[in-house]
Amino acid sequence: xxxxxxxxxxxxxxxxxxxxxxxxxxxxxxxxxxxxxxxxxxxxxxxxxxxxxxxxxxxxxxxxxxxxxxxxxxxxxxxxxxxxxxxxxxxxxxxxxxxxxxxxxxxxxxxxxxxxxxxxxxxxxxxxxxxxxxxxxxxxxxxxxxxxxxx
Amino acid sequence: xxxxxxxxxxxxxxxxxxxxxxxxxxxxxxxxxxxxxxxxxxxxxxxxxxxxxxxxxxxxxxxxxxxxxxxxxxxxxxxxxxxxxxxxxxxxxxxxxxxxxxxxxxxxxxxxxxxxxxxxxxx
Numbered sequence: 001x002x003x004x005x006x007x008x009x010x011x012x013x014x015x016x017x018x019x020x021x022x023x024x025x026x027x028x029x030x031x032x033x034x035x036x037x038x039x040x041x042x043x044x045x046x047x048x049x050x051x052x053x054x055x056x057x058x059x060x061x062x063x064x065x066x067x068x069x070x071x072x073x074x075x076x077x078x079x080x081x082x083x084x085x086x087x088x089x090x091x092x093x094x095x096x097x098x099x100x101x102x103x104x105x106x107x108x109x110x111x112x113x114x115x116x117x118x119x120x121x122x123x124x125x126x127x128x129x130x131x132x133x134x135x136x137x138x139x140x141x142x143x144x145x146x147x148x149x150x151x
Numbered sequence: 152x153x154x155x156x157x158x159x160x161x162x163x164x165x166x167x168x169x170x171x172x173x174x175x176x177x178x179x180x181x182x183x184x185x186x187x188x189x190x191x192x193x194x195x196x197x198x199x200x201x202x203x204x205x206x207x208x209x210x211x212x213x214x215x216x217x218x219x220x221x222x223x224x225x226x227x228x229x230x231x232x233x234x235x236x237x238x239x240x241x242x243x244x245x246x247x248x249x250x251x252x253x254x255x256x257x258x259x260x261x262x263x264x265x266x267x268x269x270x271x272x273x274x
Contacts, residue, residue: 019254074169074257075162082162089160092205093253096232104237110159110207 006030006130008101009057009145012094017136021072028133039131039142040118041065043084045091051107055127055147057098059091065139080115088113094143152268155180155197157188157214158230159206163253167201167230170257171264185209189217197225199264202247204231204238212241219246226267230255 010027017025033039044060066083075082088111095108114120123129129146154176156167164181172178176199180191184206192200200218204211211229218225227247231238232254239250248270251263 016254019256070162073162073166075165077165085161089162092160093232096205096253097234099238100234102235104235106235108205108233110205 005147006132006145008098009094009143010132012097013132013134013143015097016090016093017069017134021069021136023072023137025134025136028135030130030132033129033131033144033146038118038121038123038129039144040116040121041141043087043113043115044121045088045111045113046121047091047095047111048109049095049106049147050109052102052105052150053147054150055124055145057091057095057108057147058121058144059087059094059141060121060144061087061090061134061141062139065136065141068137068139084113084115087111152198153177153179153195155182155188155191155195155200157182157185157200157206157211158203159183160203163203163230166257167260170260171201174261174264176264183207185211185214185217188214189221192218192221192225196222199226199228199267201228201230201260201264204229204233204242212245215242215245215247226271228263228267230260 041060041062046058049055063083066086067078070078092111099106123146127146132143134141156164158164168178179195182188186209202211228249229242229247230251234252249267
């Protein structure tokens with residue numbers, strides 16, 4: 001995953017938060033993930049990638065951030081079920097929007113959402129994962145991108 | 152006019168229902184995947200359908216095909232995160248009349264549906 005490609009996902013994060021909540025997200029400097037200390041908050045929406053690339057993209061956030069976003073988009077039901085749903089939808093939207101640059105052969109799965117710690121998230125062991133730190137209204141979250149080209 | 156909303160996300164289904172339910176559209180069904188959509192479509196006979204593409208069990212492309220076999224006059228607005236041109240063209244070639252990319256505002260959605268209905272009236 002080169003710098004230009006990670007920028008596609010950073011743009012996706014910024015666009016999502018600004019468009020959906022009217023409040024911009026601050027994105028920190030991306031860094032390589034340590035396999036032993038994988039970043040994970042309360043809810044994680046994971047999208048599997050196949051086709052022209054392989055690997056996964058995941059968005060992970062605390063419940064407090066997800067509750068806050070739900071309220072901002074006009075959703076009064078802020079139960080854990082909807083927080084989980086939102087984590088999946090954010091991941092789906094950012095990964096799907098990346099097809100604008102990567103094209104149709106960048107195939108995305110339906111989201112799988114896990115709650116709890118990093119031990120529940122499995123990444124392809126041969127891929128390096130880039131972590132994009134996100135700060136939105138004082139809530140920390142992250143987008144993690146672990147991809148390799150197949151062609 | 153009757154509206155069927157198809158999306159695997161509960162919050163997106165709610166958002167679309169909120170945005171369009173107050174604009175002379177009666178929400179007659181909420182479906183989580185293509186199979187549910189086909190079943191609800193047969194029972195409720197909607198005039199307008201909002202259709203996600205990436206869904207479990209039956210995706211939106213296959214679902215559009217099935218719904219238009221049941222009623223070719225149905226107005227279908229694709230509402231999807233898949234932002235590449237090829238996917239939009241494929242959906243439009245299949246018979247969907249509009250494509251709205253996620254993330255979207257309630258105003259974007261209302262405008263897209265208005266355009267869809269206007270196009271059907273004048274087309």
